[in-house]
Amino acid sequence: MYEENQTPLPHRDGSVVFARELESLQRRGLATPAPPVTPETVVRFADRARRPEVVSICRRLLLPGSGLRGVEQLKELASLAERGKSCLLCLNHRSTLDVPTLCTLLEDHSDPSLFDRIIWISGRKLEEDVGMTSPLVQSVNRVVVTPNTWFASERSEKEQRQGRLVNLAAERAVAKLRDQGWVFALFPAGTRTRLDDPSTRKAIEQVHGYLDLFDYLLLGHIRGCTMPVSRDHDLSHESPQLDKVVFSFGPVRRTKDWVGEAATRFPDLDSRAASARALTDEIERLGAEHSDD
Numbered sequence: 001m002y003e004e005n006q007t008p009l010p011h012r013d014g015s016v017v018f019a020r021e022l023e024s025l026q027r028r029g030l031a032t033p034a035p036p037v038t039p040e041t042v043v044r045f046a047d048r049a050r051r052p053e054v055v056s057i058c059r060r061l062l063l064p065g066s067g068l069r070g071v072e073q074l075k076e077l078a079s080l081a082e083r084g085k086s087c088l089l090c091l092n093h094r095s096t097l098d099v100p101t102l103c104t105l106l107e108d109h110s111d112p113s114l115f116d117r118i119i120w121i122s123g124r125k126l127e128e129d130v131g132m133t134s135p136l137v138q139s140v141n142r143v144v145v146t147p148n149t150w151f152a153s154e155r156s157e158k159e160q161r162q163g164r165l166v167n168l169a170a171e172r173a174v175a176k177l178r179d180q181g182w183v184f185a186l187f188p189a190g191t192r193t194r195l196d197d198p199s200t201r202k203a204i205e206q207v208h209g210y211l212d213l214f215d216y217l218l219l220g221h222i223r224g225c226t227m228p229v230s231r232d233h234d235l236s237h238e239s240p241q242l243d244k245v246v247f248s249f250g251p252v253r254r255t256k257d258w259v260g261e262a263a264t265r266f267p268d269l270d271s272r273a274a275s276a277r278a279l280t281d282e283i284e285r286l287g288a289e290h291s292d293d
Contacts, residue, residue, distance in 0.1 A: 002064050005061065006063065006064075009241070013237055014238050014240050017240050021054075022053070022132050022236075030049060030050050030053075031135045033134040034127040034134045034137065037124045037128065037166055038162075038166070039165045041144075042143055042145070042170045042173055044127075045141050050136070050139040051103070055100065057100070057136075062104070062244070062245055063243055063244040063245075066105065066244050066245045067246060068105050068249075069248040070248055071106075073249040073250065073251060074218065076252050077216060078114055078117050080216050081181050081182060081183045082181050086213060086214040087217075088184050088255065089183055089185040089220060090185070090187070090188050090207070090279060091219075092187070092221055093222075094222050094224070095238075096126070098222055099120055100140065105247060118183045119182045119183070119185070121186040122140075122144055123146075123147040123190075124150065124166065125147070125149075126235075129235055131235070131237065143170050143184075145170045146166045148204075150163060175213065178214065186210060188283070189203055193225075193229070194229050201280065203283075207276060208259075208272040211255055211258075214255050215255060216253065217258050218250065219249070219279070219283050220248060220250070220283070221248045222245065222246075222287075223245065224243040224245035248286050248289070249286075258278075259271070259275055261278075262274045262278035262279075263275075266278065
C-alpha cells in the first residue's frame, strides 16, 4: 500500500501541496476556525464531515511499509473502556499530523471506528492557530487545555485567569467522561519532537496527574514524521515530506501497577519525576523494538 506516493512532492509548503484539499474544505464551508476556547467549550467532538480531506492529506504522505504494530492492544484498551474502565493512551509526538495519521492508518489497516472512541487532550494552540490548522483539528475528538507554554508568554491577568479556568473545566470534563466508554490520549512530552532539542522527547512531570485518573494505561511509539517541526504558528505552512510511519503499541497495563514499578525503578526521584522518566524510556524502547519492521 501507498506505492503511488513514491513520486517526490512538488512543493515544500503544506498549504500549496494540499491546496486542493484545503479548497474543498472552503467550498463546503468547513474552513472556519474553531470557536474561542472558554471553560464552557473545552469538550469538542469531531466534525466528521472534514475527515475525507484530512485523511487524503495524511494518506498522500505515507510510504510503503507504513502501518500499525500491536493494534490488538489498542483494541483491548477500547474494549476495557467500553466496559466502564478509565483508559489512557500515551504516545511520543512527532508532528501536527500524528493524530490524523493514526486515523488514516486505522482506516486503511484495521478498524476505523477505533479512532472515534478516542478523545485527545489537546493544547489550545491548535484551536487558536491561524491558517488551516484549526479547521483540520476539528476532525478530531478533543478536550482542550491551556499548556504551561501559553502561560509563559506575556498574558494579562484576565487571560491568565481564563487559562486557569479552562484547565479546571478540562480536568472536570476528563473526570466526568473517563468512565463513559472513551479512551483518552495525550502526548506526555507536551510538545512536538525537535531533533536538535533532546528535551522535547522527554515526558513532563505534569503527566503524573493524568495517570492518577485512569485504571489502564497503553503506551505507543510513532516512528516516522510527515510534517517536521519548522514553525511555532500557522502550522499549515510547514513543509510536508514523504515517510514511512509506523505506530507501535505495547501491552495494556494497570496504571497503578505501572506507576508503582516506575517508582521502584527510579527510587532517587519523586513519583512525578519517576513516572515522567519511565514514560520517556518505555516509549523510546517500544520504537527500538520495532525499528526493523
